[in-house]
Amino acid sequence: MTIIVTGADGYIGWPTALRIADRTEDRVLLVDNFARREWVSEVGSVSATPVAAIEERLEAAREEIGLHNLSFHEGDLTDRDFVLELLEVHKPDAIVHTAAQPSAPYSQINGERANYTQHNNLQATRNLLFGLEETDQTDTHFIETTTTGVYGAPEFPIPEGGAVMENQGERDEVPFPAMAGSWYHLSKSHDAANMRLAHDQFDVPISDVRTAITYGTGTEETRADDRLATRFDFDYYFGVVAHRFCAQAVAGYPMTVYGKGEQRKPFIALEDAVEGLARLATGDPDDRPDDHVVYNQVTRAISIVEIAETIADVSGEFDLDVDVEHFENPRDEDETHKMEIENDRYAALIDGQSTTYEEGVREILADLVEQEETITAHEDRFLPGVLTE
């Protein structure tokens, strides 16, 4: 049996590949084109935790955790011939598709980056879905990390999947993942719709995993050796909000909350994100609730202010002195939106969350104080405006 993990050099893909390889005897094939390493250097930043070359990562996985079932294939998933050959040769039983350009601010820089993001993300997914059909492998379980951002910020509690629509007294459940607020997020709305279509037309079993903002410096496997560390970005474009704040705390820089910051956003620890993906990839097909399933991969909705204040509280344990500052919001969003999001299906998949947000922050800060020099050297990257063309 073979499981393919796309985007396997990335923040979520790498620890996911390790977890899957550790859980199963199956061959785990990692695919990536190293684009993320280039984007971050393009915006003048760097991962806080040093990221080893892929060969070193695989060697460390063999030596330190005895994983002999991992291999790597470099390639660009927007290349249809590459994808068809990949599928023909390796005949995967499951694909965990995490490859994407995942930054909203990067996709918003200009039309070129918006084009790039939507082309990259949509074409990669389409190539894989059509590739399964064209190579006669429509039993392969296709699992993609889309994003909770596909829902936008509606005024009703977000269901785990479609929404009920009523018109002229008639009601039906409709998929509604198209209220996204950035060119990146909308690429995932399109992916969600395309996966649904591929399920309807080709019968490919789909797990559409709507991933929340993911935080954490590592997982059980990545902590086994420095060479196994996953990346941790903290710049304006590629650092998710909790990561940027933690890095700002370490650099002695005030945490920058945009606007009031009372809006709640959905979060999940990296450990909990990886666990769910590994269970989906290695699980018994008969245990899946359906052949097209949406999971809200989230454990909590937290307000931006609460995020900053928790980090400020925990910072004291590391002798860091941190201020929370409010800046004018560069984003067009409701700063008091109280998001509620259902997650029963995902919570059942992982049997509840592994850590609290506060414990997660403690772990991140403990790791980041070791990288203070790298962060301080790039602290001008916390704010937008570094890259405008």
Ligand SMILES: NC(=O)c1ccc[n+]([C@@H]2O[C@H](COP(=O)([O-])OP(=O)(O)OC[C@H]3O[C@@H](n4cnc5c(N)ncnc54)[C@H](O)[C@@H]3O)[C@@H](O)[C@H]2O)c1
């Ligand atoms: N990290 C988060 O908070 C978060 C939140 C919601 C959704 N997601 C989704 O989870 C997935 C993984 O996110 P991440 O944070 O690990 O991002 P990441 O950028 O670290 O990982 C994505 C990987 O995909 C690779 N890639 C991109 N385009 C490719 C292509 N055309 N061919 C081959 N490889 C390609 C990149 O080089 C990178 O290593 C993405 O789909 C993202 O949209 C992430």
